[in-house]
Amino acid sequence: MDKQKLVMIGNGMAGVRAIEEILRENPNLYDITIFGQEPHPNYNRIQLSTVLQGDTTVNDIILNDWKWYENNNIRLFTGESVIDLDLKKKYVRTDKDRVVVYDKLIFATGSSPLMIPIPGVEKQGITGFRDISDCETMINCSEQYKNAVVIGGGLLGLEAAKGLTNLGMSVKVVHLMPYLMERQLDATASTMLKQELERQGISFLMEKQTVEITGEKRVSGLRFKDGSTVDADLVVMAIGILPNKALAEQVGIDANRGIIVNDFMKTNSKDVYAIGECAEHRGIAYGLVAPLYEQAKVLAKHICNKETEGYQGSVTGTQLKVAGVDLYSAGEIESGPDTKAIRVENEYEGVYKKVLIRDNQVVGTVLYGETAESTRLFRMLTQKEDISQMTSLSILQPAGEAEESDVASMPDEELVCGCNGVSKGTIVEAIHAQNLTTVNEVGACTNAGRSCGRCKPMIGEILEHTLGDSFDSSQQKEAICGCTTLSREEVVTEIRAKGLTNVKEVMNVLDWENDEGCSKCNPALNYYLGMVYPEYKDERVARLVNEKMHANIQKDGTYSVVPRMYGGVTTAEDLKKLAEVATKYDVPLVKLTGGQRIGLFGIKKENLTAIWEELDMPSGYAYGKTLRTVKTCVGKTFCRFGTQDSMGLGIELEKKFERIDTPHKFKMGVSACPRNCAEAGIKDIGIVGVDGGWEIYVAGNGGTDLRAGDLVYTVKTKEEVIEFASVFLQYYRETGTYLERTSKWVERMGLENIKKVLEDETQRTLLLERLDKTLARYNEPWKEAIENDEIKEKYYQVTTY
Numbered sequence: 001m002d003k004q005k006l007v008m009i010g011n012g013m014a015g016v017r018a019i020e021e022i023l024r025e026n027p028n029l030y031d032i033t034i035f036g037q038e039p040h041p042n043y044n045r046i047q048l049s050t051v052l053q054g055d056t057t058v059n060d061i062i063l064n065d066w067k068w069y070e071n072n073n074i075r076l077f078t079g080e081s082v083i084d085l086d087l088k089k090k091y092v093r094t095d096k097d098r099v100v101v102y103d104k105l106i107f108a109t110g111s112s113p114l115m116i117p118i119p120g121v122e123k124q125g126i127t128g129f130r131d132i133s134d135c136e137t138m139i140n141c142s143e144q145y146k147n148a149v150v151i152g153g154g155l156l157g158l159e160a161a162k163g164l165t166n167l168g169m170s171v172k173v174v175h176l177m178p179y180l181m182e183r184q185l186d187a188t189a190s191t192m193l194k195q196e197l198e199r200q201g202i203s204f205l206m207e208k209q210t211v212e213i214t215g216e217k218r219v220s221g222l223r224f225k226d227g228s229t230v231d232a233d234l235v236v237m238a239i240g241i242l243p244n245k246a247l248a249e250q251v252g253i254d255a256n257r258g259i260i261v262n263d264f265m266k267t268n269s270k271d272v273y274a275i276g277e278c279a280e281h282r283g284i285a286y287g288l289v290a291p292l293y294e295q296a297k298v299l300a301k302h303i304c305n306k307e308t309e310g311y312q313g314s315v316t317g318t319q320l321k322v323a324g325v326d327l328y329s330a331g332e333i334e335s336g337p338d339t340k341a342i343r344v345e346n347e348y349e350g351v352y353k354k355v356l357i358r359d360n361q362v363v364g365t366v367l368y369g370e371t372a373e374s375t376r377l378f379r380m381l382t383q384k385e386d387i388s389q390m391t392s393l394s395i396l397q398p399a400g401e402a403e404e405s406d407v408a409s410m411p412d413e414e415l416v417c418g419c420n421g422v423s424k425g426t427i428v429e430a431i432h433a434q435n436l437t438t439v440n441e442v443g444a445c446t447n448a449g450r451s452c453g454r455c456k457p458m459i460g461e462i463l464e465h466t467l468g469d470s471f472d473s474s475q476q477k478e479a480i481c482g483c484t485t486l487s488r489e490e491v492v493t494e495i496r497a498k499g500l501t502n503v504k505e506v507m508n509v510l511d512w513e514n515d516e517g518c519s520k521c522n523p524a525l526n527y528y529l530g531m532v533y534p535e536y537k538d539e540r541v542a543r544l545v546n547e548k549m550h551a552n553i554q555k556d557g558t559y560s561v562v563p564r565m566y567g568g569v570t571t572a573e574d575l576k577k578l579a580e581v582a583t584k585y586d587v588p589l590v591k592l593t594g595g596q597r598i599g600l601f602g603i604k605k606e607n608l609t610a611i612w613e614e615l616d617m618p619s620g621y622a623y624g625k626t627l628r629t630v631k632t633c634v635g636k637t638f639c640r641f642g643t644q645d646s647m648g649l650g651i652e653l654e655k656k657f658e659r660i661d662t663p664h665k666f667k668m669g670v671s672a673c674p675r676n677c678a679e680a681g682i683k684d685i686g687i688v689g690v691d692g693g694w695e696i697y698v699a700g701n702g703g704t705d706l707r708a709g710d711l712v713y714t715v716k717t718k719e720e721v722i723e724f725a726s727v728f729l730q731y732y733r734e735t736g737t738y739l740e741r742t743s744k745w746v747e748r749m750g751l752e753n754i755k756k757v758l759e760d761e762t763q764r765t766l767l768l769e770r771l772d773k774t775l776a777r778y779n780e781p782w783k784e785a786i787e788n789d790e791i792k793e794k795y796y797q798v799t800t801y
């Protein structure tokens with residue numbers, strides 16, 4: 001039987017989750033087409049706040065990459081909007097004039113930021129905070145301007161304010177009401193929150209109504225109803241959202257605030273459904289993912305002809321994603337005549353808890369400063385548990401807390417992942433049934449942890465508790481070393497999420513078994529920190545011995561000195577200096593290396609800095625997990641076969657990337673014709689001149705794991721070669737595991753996946769920006785050692801006992 005045609009408008013979080021659920025229910029029922037206005041595959045919009053706050057990158061927030069669509073035979077059209085549809089003839093039409101017919105249609109169009117319709121709102125420098133492009137606007141702005149004003153002191157506004165502060169801007173939040181987050185917090189919690197955010201450097205203008213945006217072409221300030229003003233170079237509007245319902249309304253589908261749906265997410269039009277923020281169910285258009293994912297399950301079951309009770313509406317719980325702020329609220333916020341409140345306020349420790357009770361049931365809670373009880377209170381609230389037998393203390397604190405770990409005493413039905421509605425029981429069952437051993441595997445099977453990510457530590461604890469003795473051994477397989485059970489991915493996620501900034505801090509916060517770490521994790525953590533933070537101050541003590549010394553230690557305890565010879569090209573002057581040094585210090589071996597330079601071997605430690613000073617040449621990093629050499633052939637200037645300037649390009653590449661930290665050593669080669677004298681086919685990046693351009697090969701390796709490079713592109717100019725090398729190198733830096741060569745990395749990641757990321761304009765721009773920032777942090781290490789007595793004394797003096 002022919003598959004039915006399912007078309008979805010919108011490629012966002014709720015819609016794609018519905019598709020995932022449909023594929024889970026019945027992968028063979030539908031031929032699926034998705035249209036997405038944004039140019040990206042499905043990404044985690046929630047994490048835009050963390051991207052803005054500098055804790056993660058756009059690459060890391062992709063939920064389903066291009067390959068996923070391909071693997072599931074989903075036709076995806078990105079950067080393309082549906083602008084019209086015909087409900088009778090059952091087709092949609094896009095802004096690229098593409099017409100696609102459907103049997104079933106899903107609206108998953110999400111919302112748009114509400115912009116205050118006041119004079120000046122069209123000026124440059126005004127943005128919402130909804131998508132990757134808004135995020136980029138803010139990041140770019142922060143590089144040129146100083147004063148940011150965020151209008152709206154709700155969840156979005158405060159997360160934006162924190163992000164802009166982290167980006168170095170001076171941030172003011174303009175709020176209409178007397179209290180921040182007035183929909184989620186009461187006055188006490190709101191005041192505590194404001195004090196904390198002020199402490200973190202954010203200013204507030206409360207009870208201000210903006211009436212005009214001033215400035216010429218670009219915003220220069222805001223004017224308020226009371227006549228006061230504030231300067232602004234950037235204005236972020238975060239005053240709420242409006243469901244995208246216009247297209248549905250335009251063709252006569254019933255809509256109110258959102259597109260009206262019944263309990264099966266069906267609109268009033270045959271075979272047309274709506275889901276996510278664009279949908280209105282029983283009068284509510286939700287703006288958090290938890291209810292949207294519940295809708296996704298119901299919709300999937302319904303259109304796969306499985307039985308379902310239907311969507312009944314949701315109670316939602318809220319958390320703010322700002323470091324240093326721990327708050328939670330759910331249900332009713334303010335006491336009423338028929339509610340009784342349990343309140344605990346500890347000003348000294350900055351803790352506030354309020355639970356509202358009506359008819360022996362919890363109907364609302366606000367927690368600030370300590371939110372460990374949030375999941376239990378949320379369960380009591382949503383399950384309408386009878387609490388008549390409980391004391392106020394036992395409502396706020398579970399019994400037996402001291403004896404048992406939280407996860408051990410947690411009942412199976414307790415919710416672990418609020419975003420995805422996954423309980424402890426479901427996780428434990430999945431661990432047993434599918435032999436899961438990592439947090440990510442649990443996520444892939446149950447969805448737990450795939451949204452805001454706050455529940456990941458608890459999932460880890462459940463894994464540990466459930467697997468007992470087998471936990472360690474199973475985790476060790478991918479742990480970065482024996483000091484931890486955490487994998488590279490988990491460590492990097494934690495560094496970003498917790499803002500960890502140095503090796504010791506990572507070990508402390510992530511409960512390293514060995515306080516000092518080991519020779520495996522010290523350099524790996526130093527590398528990951530340097531990869532996450534472009535301005536990272538390298539921790540020399542954490543490095544491997546050769547990198548610590550900036551010279552390779554030899555088997556007899558002496559060292560080698562290999563100065564940089566860009567592109568393997570040298571001069572008579574440099575050769576003279578090398579000869580003089582070799583004679584003066586009686587260097588036992590002077591040898592041409594495989595990377596086309598000259599190495600001095602057998603140097604005593606105490607002579608290293610003197611030799612470097614006399615050579616006055618940069619370090620060749622022959623010891624480093626970094627760019628080693630760019631081997632070149634003589635090229636068109638001298639060789640009769642040469643069609644390109646291989647030496648010129650090689651030297652330019654080496655000068656650009658020298659000193660950059662990479663997961664493992666990185667080599668390049670440039671040949672000026674396919675005879676390939678520079679052996680570019682066995683380099684991490686190999687470039688071969690052809691008529692009218694260059695072929696680019698990647699992931700070649702001439703070492704123990706011999707591998708020929710894969711041809712990725714043929715380009716016309718050297719600028720294109722340099723740009724490719726830049727983004728490739730940076731993407732490898734960001735996703736490679738420490739000590740993983742590109743040959744292994746490319747096989748693990750898949751060359752096609754890598755190409756897709758590198759071909760994405762936005763990703764490319766961001767990768768280049770991060771690479772440039774990182775390259776700016778390096779100093780010449782030999783020069784530093786010569787000029788710095790402390791370094792000289794610490795590393796290069798002979799110790800006598």
Ligand SMILES: Cc1cc2nc3c(=O)[nH]c(=O)nc-3n(C[C@H](O)[C@H](O)[C@H](O)COP(=O)(O)OP(=O)(O)OC[C@H]3O[C@@H](n4cnc5c(N)ncnc54)[C@H](O)[C@@H]3O)c2cc1C
Binds near residue numbers: 275
């Ligand atoms: C910065 C930020 C932080 C957030 N933090 C949290 C949080 O911590 N917890 C939480 O639960 N929620 C959070 N949210 C809200 C959450 O991200 C949304 O509820 C969720 O993304 C909504 O999913 P959706 O699929 O309905 O809409 P979206 O994810 O917005 O997807 C809709 C997509 O449809 C596209 N589209 C619209 N019209 C068309 C058309 N005509 N043709 C083609 N494509 C179209 C849009 O471009 C968009 O890509 C946050 C939101 C933001 C912006």
Ligand SMILES: NC(=O)c1ccc[n+]([C@@H]2O[C@H](COP(=O)([O-])OP(=O)(O)OC[C@H]3O[C@@H](n4cnc5c(N)ncnc54)[C@H](O)[C@@H]3O)[C@@H](O)[C@H]2O)c1
Binds near residue numbers: 156174177180183238
């Ligand atoms: N951590 C999270 O869960 C999280 C984070 C970000 C966004 N979101 C979601 O994104 C959506 C948008 O968030 P939001 O904060 O924009 O919406 P919101 O409606 O929650 O908050 C908007 C805030 O702006 C204030 N406001 C309204 N008009 C104003 C004006 N003219 N001047 C100054 N202040 C004004 C309101 O008083 C309100 O507090 C929501 O659905 C939210 O749930 C959630």
Ligand code: SF4
Binds near residue numbers: 634635639672673676
């Ligand atoms: S690669 Fe080509 S140009 Fe370069 S030296 Fe060999 S033959 Fe000559």
Ligand code: FES
Binds near residue numbers: 448454
């Ligand atoms: S609670 Fe948000 S992903 Fe689990």
